[in-house]
Amino acid sequence: MTAETVKNNCRIENKKGNAMLKNIKKHRYLLLMLTPGLLYFVIFRYIPIYGVLMAFQDYSLKYGVLGSKWVGLKHFISLFSGGDFQLVLKNTVLISFLKIICGFPAPIILALLFNELKDGYYKKITQTISYAPHFFSWVVVSGMLTSLLSPSVGMVNKIIQALGGQPIYFLADKNWFVQIIIMSDIWKEVGWGSIIYLAALAGINYEMHEAAVIDGASRIKRMVYINIPNILPTIATMLILRMGSLLDAGFDQIFNLESVAVRDVSDIIDTYVYRMGVGSFQYSFASAAGLFKSVIGIAMVLLTNRIARRLSDGESSIW
Amino acid sequence: MHKKTTSDWVVNLMSYSLISLLCVTVLIPLWNLFVVSVSPVATDAMTFRFWPKAFDWKAWQGIITSEFIWRSFYNTIFRVVLGTAIAIIMTVLTAYPLSKKMLPFRKLFLIMVLFTMLFSGGLIPSYLLVVNMGLRNTIWSLVLPIAVSPFNVIIMKNFFAALPKSLEESATIDGANDLIVLFKIAIPMSMPVIATITLWLVVTHYNAWFDVVLYITERSRYVLQIVLREYQASKDPATMNLGTTEVVTMTPESIRAATTLFVMVPIIMVYTFLQKYFIKGISLGAIKE
Numbered sequence: 001m002t003a004e005t006v007k008n009n010c011r012i013e014n015k016k017g018n019a020m021l022k023n024i025k026k027h028r029y030l031l032l033m034l035t036p037g038l039l040y041f042v043i044f045r046y047i048p049i050y051g052v053l054m055a056f057q058d059y060s061l062k063y064g065v066l067g068s069k070w071v072g073l074k075h076f077i078s079l080f081s082g083g084d085f086q087l088v089l090k091n092t093v094l095i096s097f098l099k100i101i102c103g104f105p106a107p108i109i110l111a112l113l114f115n116e117l118k119d120g121y122y123k124k125i126t127q128t129i130s131y132a133p134h135f136f137s138w139v140v141v142s143g144m145l146t147s148l149l150s151p152s153v154g155m156v157n158k159i160i161q162a163l164g165g166q167p168i169y170f171l172a173d174k175n176w177f178v179q180i181i182i183m184s185d186i187w188k189e190v191g192w193g194s195i196i197y198l199a200a201l202a203g204i205n206y207e208m209h210e211a212a213v214i215d216g217a218s219r220i221k222r223m224v225y226i227n228i229p230n231i232l233p234t235i236a237t238m239l240i241l242r243m244g245s246l247l248d249a250g251f252d253q254i255f256n257l258e259s260v261a262v263r264d265v266s267d268i269i270d271t272y273v274y275r276m277g278v279g280s281f282q283y284s285f286a287s288a289a290g291l292f293k294s295v296i297g298i299a300m301v302l303l304t305n306r307i308a309r310r311l312s313d314g315e316s317s318i319w
Numbered sequence: 320m321h322k323k324t325t326s327d328w329v330v331n332l333m334s335y336s337l338i339s340l341l342c343v344t345v346l347i348p349l350w351n352l353f354v355v356s357v358s359p360v361a362t363d364a365m366t367f368r369f370w371p372k373a374f375d376w377k378a379w380q381g382i383i384t385s386e387f388i389w390r391s392f393y394n395t396i397f398r399v400v401l402g403t404a405i406a407i408i409m410t411v412l413t414a415y416p417l418s419k420k421m422l423p424f425r426k427l428f429l430i431m432v433l434f435t436m437l438f439s440g441g442l443i444p445s446y447l448l449v450v451n452m453g454l455r456n457t458i459w460s461l462v463l464p465i466a467v468s469p470f471n472v473i474i475m476k477n478f479f480a481a482l483p484k485s486l487e488e489s490a491t492i493d494g495a496n497d498l499i500v501l502f503k504i505a506i507p508m509s510m511p512v513i514a515t516i517t518l519w520l521v522v523t524h525y526n527a528w529f530d531v532v533l534y535i536t537e538r539s540r541y542v543l544q545i546v547l548r549e550y551q552a553s554k555d556p557a558t559m560n561l562g563t564t565e566v567v568t569m570t571p572e573s574i575r576a577a578t579t580l581f582v583m584v585p586i587i588m589v590y591t592f593l594q595k596y597f598i599k600g601i602s603l604g605a606i607k608e
Contacts, residue, residue, distance in 0.1 A: 034412070153570065223330070
């Protein structure tokens with residue numbers, strides 16, 4: 001390399017550096033605005049991501065992540081060799097799968113039904129009512145459910161008794177608990193979940209329906225051959241998003257409805273992490289369980305997105 | 320219009336009946352709560368009534384006159400107002416620069432935000448962070464950890480990016496800096512999306528309870544959701560801190576039902592009156608970059 005080219009390279013580097021500095025100076029107000037947000041992400045999102053290293057340590061509050069002893073995969077090994085976590089994992093996947101199988105189609109069906117209603121007060125009022133439970137917290141809904149299902153004063157059991165049956169303690173009965181979880185989850189989110197499909201249905205070209213009517217297609221036929229195919233991309237996108245949270249079996253819901261009596265069927269990863277970590281101070285062990293969940297979560301999103309992209313030539317993937 | 324066929328009738332029957340059924344399942348539990356809340360005497364509570372035998376407001380009197388309930392209500396409002404204000408300001412300030420293609424390091428910053436939507440450290444590291452920062456039993460433990468949602472940032476960023484450029488450009492030529500452009504032009508033009516995200520934040524903060532379970536141990540700092548949780552676990556009305564001594568004769572169920580309704584009322588009102596803004600937000604989330 002001759003002295004000349006080195007000089008030239010330096011000049012180019014300097015120019016680049018100068019341009020960068022100039023660009024930063026030009027956008028200094030934008031960078032200033034961004035500072036609080038960046039600080040937030042570093043402190044409240046990235047420090048915990050760094051902190052998850054404690055899953056590979058025997059974390060002690062005194063020494064922190066920097067000073068605690070490294071123990072490698074110890075906590076993961078005890079996680080998977082103990083029977084506890086296997087049961088928890090089974091419950092999580094089971095509840096989540098049941099929620100997807102029963103709960104995912106529900107808002108699609110509801111949207112198709114809403115779409116068949118004539119615009120007017122009935123449609124408006126029923127939509128308002130069916131969206132409402134989405135805005136209740138699970139604390140509130142659990143208050144409602146315990147009142148409704150109470151074995152002594154609950155309406156459901158009073159009806160069962162009036163019909164000659166025995167009262168059932170639904171929320172403390174292992175055979176009923178998961179069913180109540182699935183049904184109440186659908187009940188709470190079905191209305192709100194239908195909005196996105198209603199928007200997709202509203203976007204269908206009206207001429208398609210007109211042509212079908214002229215050809216003599218019935219409403220059921222139009223539903224099956226026009227409405228459903230047209231919202232398939234939306235359905236695919238929603239399914240990808242849902243699969244990404246496969247290990248989210250619904251912490252808020254289960255935490256508020258569970259009890260020791262049903263723990264064998266109700267305990268999921270999130271409740272387990274809470275009990276082990278915050279409850280019994282086994283921070284590293286609980287972090288290991290949490291990290292396992294996060295890793296599976298990101299893997300599921302990447303996987304389903306790839307599959308969707310391949311199946312639909314990029315139309316249904318989320319990026 | 321074409322003639323009504325059997326298929327039409329089937330579709331109408333199915334849609335109207337199933338949708339009516341769904342609405343009944345929403346309304347009945349609410350009505351049931353009300354009936355239970357006005358039947359506080361144990362002997363009345365035992366038999367099923369769709370219509371209450373008498374409207375006995377003792378349970379309602381108990382919670383309406385309870386200092387504990389009102390203090391918790393005040394705490395709830397305080398966290399809603401402060402939490403929403405901080406979150407909306409932070410979201411706008413983060414989203415606006417990211418909407419500018421010329422921003423230095425934009426890609427890096429965007430990836431930083433997007434990655435947190437895919438991966439998180441989980442409960443324990445976040446919990447220990449807040450505890451180690453000494454935020455326990457302060458309002459900041461409820462406000463700061465959820466001050467910025469990456470999801471909201473992306474929605475707002477996309478909205479800013481879609482605004483017509485001409486106004487901002489002419490303001491820049493007139494010598495306005497980015498701060499002035501944001502507050503004088505971009506924010507006023509983005510009021511629909513800001514309103515929607517504000518409402519989401521209000522609901523999030525009003526309904527939040529788990530962070531209080533984690534970080535708040537002083538009862539004087541409880542929010543309504545936690546009071547309701549406590550009442551659900553409690554079997555004895557005498558321990559419920561109510562404003563009346565008559566509680567001993569009431570069923571805990573009636574007090575629980577009244578409190579549940581009491582916690583529901585504000586959110587039902589907000590939702591019913593501002594419904595269209597909430598619904599508008601759904602389509603905002605559908606924009607793909």
